[in-house]
Amino acid sequence: MTSARVQEAHDVNLGRGADAGSVRGLRVAGEQEQRLAEFRARVRAAGEQWAGARTGGLVELLREAAAGDPELAQLAQLGGQLLEDFVEGLGRKAVTCSPRDLAADLIDGTALPCEVLDQLAPAYAVVLARFPADRRTELAALDLTGRGVLCTRRSGALVLLVPGTEAELLDELTRQLAGDGWVATAKRAVAELADGYAEARDVLRLVVAGRRPAGVYRVVDVLVEYALLGNEAVTARLAEIIRPLRDHPVLWETLVALQEADFSRNEAARSLFIHRSTLDYRLRRIAKVTGHDPSSGRGAQALSAALIADAVV
CATH class of the missing domain: 1.10.10.2840 (PucR C-terminal helix-turn-helix domain)
Incomplete structure (x- = not known):
């Protein structure tokens, strides 16, 4: 096929909107290429200025970037809806996809945005687990998928934040972890998790220092040592x-x-x-x-x- 016919085919495909490959790549020859490049530049500029944390409004924002062009407006409509769906789904998994940082923020008492707090459970059980040097339980061995459990590591201990409504999951996790080492737990409202972490940390420290056998412990199990x-x-x-x-x-x-x-x-x-x-x-x-x-x-x-x-x- 000659270069002229290739050019003609590209123009026809863009006009019909039939070639998914040309739309998907956003690479079209001549004036159409420049037109899409300018559109993409306006989309990037809008994205840089957008301060929203939720999905609503993305479609309208992209339609504005189309600057009245019917074809680009249609592209913005379809792409924007897909993007809203994607971001909404991502937001639902954000808590469990990046739990380490979030768990660390919570046990450190770091102030979090309202949109993040809205995704969290009202209360959590703080679970700290420490294992002998020759034994190590990895997160991959724990079934945490879709359970809302947040996790991190701190000072050599595994830290899990289990939603307060997941009593059976808490029992399952602590039983599994206690088979390999020492586990300390404390329950707190989400705003008081730093205090709950401090309690569980002290319980774990006292249990290990007291050479207690592997198992699950709470502050009531070390009251004398805790007071001393x-x-x-x-x-x-x-x-x-x-x-x-x-x-x-x-x-x-x-x-x-x-x-x-x-x-x-x-x-x-x-x-x-x-x-x-x-x-x-x-x-x-x-x-x-x-x-x-x-x-x-x-x-x-x-x-x-x-x-x-x-x-x-």
């Missing part, structure tokens, strides 16, 4: 109780094993592979060094709190 560590001066004095044990590695290891065994001496002896009498001898030495007898109720309480304080100061 609310005073920095008390925390520092508790840590000082066991500081001398740092010079006695065997005694330190024994006290840690005793705490992990929930102060069951038989279980601690088995975990250390020592005889019960050997353990009792070490406990007497710990009592002499620290001034607190781990075989007594008061002594065990003080030493357990001291170990936690040492881990968090």
